Amino acid sequence: xxxxxxxxxxxxxxxxxxxxxxxxxxxxxxxxxxxxxxxxxxxxxxxxxxxxxxxx
Ligand SMILES: [Zn+2]
Numbered sequence: 281x282x283x284x285x286x287x288x289x290x291x292x293x294x295x296x297x298x299x300x301x302x303x304x305x306x307x308x309x310x311x312x313x314x315x316x317x318x319x320x321x322x323x324x325x326x327x328x329x330x331x332x333x334x335x336x
Contacts, residue, residue: 295326 299319306320313330323333 292326295322299326 308317309332310317311325311330314328316327318325
């Protein structure tokens, strides 16, 4: 269980790094589940994994 959580945390950090470095254009997508703002290119919320495709 702990290994899986570490893997998820690492994946989330990678997505954050990608977000900070790429700076995709367009308005961020606000997650309907946790209200976190995600880059418009994301299909899933980086924080909670909620599907963002329906929110766009
Ligand atoms: Zn979320």
